[in-house]
Amino acid sequence: MRLAELPPLPDAPGVYLWRRGEEVLYVGKAKNLRARVRSYFHAEGKAARIAEEATALDFIATRDEVEALLLEANLIKAHRPPYNVLLKDDKHYPFLKLTHEPFPTLLVVRRVEADGAKYYGPFPEASTLRRIKTLIDRLFPLRKNSGYPMKRKRYPCLNYSMGRCLAPCVGLADPVAYGEVVRQVEAVLEGKVDGLLRELEAKMREAAKRLEFERAAELRDQMEALKAFFSTAQQAFDPELGDLDFLGLAQAGPLAVVQLYQVRSGRILGRISRVVEKEETSPEEILWAFLRDHYLEASPLPPLILLPFPLEDLEGLEELLRRRAGRKVELRVPQRGEKARLLELAERNARLALETELKLRERRGDHPALKALQELLGLPTRPYRLEGYDVSHLQGQARVFSLAVFEGGRPKRAEYRRMRLKAGNDDYAAMEEGVFRRYTGSLKDLPLPDLLLIDGGLGQVRAAEKALKRAGLRLPLVGLAKKEEVLITPEGREIRLPLTHPALRLLIHLRDEAHQNGLRYHQKRRSQELFQVLAGIPGIGEARRRLLLERYGGLKALREAPLEELARLPGMNRKAAEALKRALAGKIAP
Incomplete structure (x- = not known):
């Protein structure tokens, strides 16, 4: 819809409905209908997309903001528009x-x-x-x-x-x-x-x-x-607090949890928790939707409601609550003191509830990132099993291909694997070798993944794709470039996501797990080599070998350690340190 196609709008409070044919896309309220609706054509993100998708606009002018607020709530319940925030579990509580x-x-x-x-x-x-x-x-x-x-x-x-x-x-x-x-x-x-x-x-x-x-x-x-x-x-709690409500909110990508605590006569009566899942939704939109839906029915109303952050246009809601309660009801954001600590309590518990919700979804295979990955990459089904591949080396030598597995958004460490590669210093050849051997060698009996994550850029992604073709397979894959955390498809398309996006967070976690799997192998090998070198040095027994291994980890760090530093270590002395330095003088760190 274009700006010129808008109907004449009054400079008055009311409710507006964006429509696409007979479907209501979004219901909103406004102090000034004309100014609010026209702002959609100068906005970005969701607001701009609503105006672009809409083919018509309806509006209803009201006498005041309170009437607009009530009408907005009723229309949202009646039409359930896709762009409005709809609270999960919005059944009628008793x-x-x-x-x-x-x-x-x-x-x-x-x-x-x-x-x-x-x-x-x-x-x-x-x-x-x-x-x-x-x-x-x-x-x-x-x-x-x-x-x-x-x-x-x-x-x-x-x-x-x-x-x-x-x-x-x-x-x-x-x-x-x-x-x-x-x-x-x-x-x-x-x-x-x-x-x-x-x-x-x-x-x-x-x-x-x-x-x-x-x-x-x-x-x-x-x-x-x-x-x-x-x-x-x-x-x-504190009897001096009297009667009040306080709220907390936590959000991770499209998923958010709002919690409300009711304090009466200084006691916490109970807690109400709601889950919201919607893309491109700000915390302000979520909090406003909760306040509107809850306080239009809740009773009795407290004289004070503490909010975790400021909201615009609260005057209409305060006036509505005043009329319902027959007295003043204040909405406030405290900055310090006991009331600010109440908000910290609510926010902390909202974060815990959000983490619990994410874990429950992971167990059900319903992690929000999986749905997002399906939409981002155009996959035919929601991915369940993800495999992450990483190629690492030990100071230019001993290249290792490591594999990490996630199912339902959770690590499945029992199926992590790694293998030593024959490829030399060619990173692309190493990735191709590792992926090819994964599907044709001793690991071929592992279940096929729904999505492959390649640690690297376009070169590594195409090397993995080449290996899959050699193995006679066609599997979805995507790369994750380390520096900017950009997703890269085999066609060369770059997908940039905010770091808070659940799909990107999951892929970063998978990539890091694959990298750590290879790193643990290198650490183990480095420790074994160092232990073997120290075993042949006079005066360095088992206790001193373990001390040096724990402190320095590898030959290079040990060779660079000053003599005085080695002599001062617990259990060491100067004679043993000098023998160690002489023995290491001819050793080349791997």
Whole structure:
């Protein structure tokens, strides 16, 4: 779509929809529709691509930013546009609903409706919700029948006989007493337990003074149950923090994790974690999508929400939260102090969750880099087995071909191999020899890889391709040049990726593993040669040989070591050092 094809846009807040035919590509909101939409034609990356792919633009002007925010959220849920950030696991998490009627009951629901009821949640872990619901049902005599609205009955149920319901369904409940129970339940659901415990303790003491020992015992048991539940269900933090939420975000390429922690009365109530997977998505876009989707339903809202970094156009969201909460809700990025340390905690745990997600995907063979490699290299299927090849030498001699294997994005070290090559100083001939022998020699029974990674530039890549043709095979391969970390195809095409790209990170890891496999061989050989040379020197026994081997590693470094330095080594003396230097004087380091 071209700039001249845009419809007349107002200088007003609203929502815009980029379309390609009937498909909605992207939904966005704006303070100023005209300025925001026109900016797409001067942008780069994803924004420019959206404008280029779109064939039409729709827009809806709104009265203010709050209305635009609500409309944007509803349209994204309705159309699920491919260019919008869509949070994984966006199923409807359960809420606890305290119904709006003369004698409320507590229900488990999955949708928030505008029916005057009070909603608490969402609860990402159903087990936590069940524990809270069970605790409230046992300690507070709300009616238990799920009829909504309440249906009249002739006789009370068993819960009334057990003291777990005031039986409003048969007209036995006092509205004032029932309202007091509802208020206590609200305090528990909002995490305001300290005040409730003080209140229950005062009532217990009053009941004891009036010699109502059975009532005092009931209150005591209620207090102990609340203390036991919240001491295990919550992590104590700083009571002075009060009520707040704080968020952390971690990202690796297209994969990101957002985590939100809820603090009420200085205790961490729980954590909500969401996974996002989308190419070319900034942390700002991800965080904004999380805030929009979560806080349009979450309840109750805290007075303070701590963000890991600043976001633009937060005024509309703050105003929406203020209207929902009936008071000010501040979105802030703390710079120092205890609140800044909370954000460090959230970010650290988000990184751990991201690493866990990556490892789980690797086990399933669903590493995000594998899908990216398929798209980048135009492979017919997603690669599962990758083999990395490296040719190394020991100071110009003893060339070694080393092979590293990844399956599902994870190293499979049991199948690492290496072989000594006959090729001389020709790097290309050495690569060709190694690849040819891999598929025709003793390693030919290993499974065929889905992709070969060659450590080197175009020359090494074409040498490997030549070896495959000699072996009668056609396998996808790509090179990785060390200096600039550029991918090189056999056709000579260069693919440049940011270092954070998951495909490049995986290939660098594979290349480094192949290189280290060859390096370990050279270190072993160098150690063996040095050990043999030292074995024939008078005064250098086994203990001194191991010391010198550990300290210097090779003949060259040992020959260059000063005499005084050798004499000062633990276990050495000047006589042994002089004998060593004389013996090494005629040796040529390999």
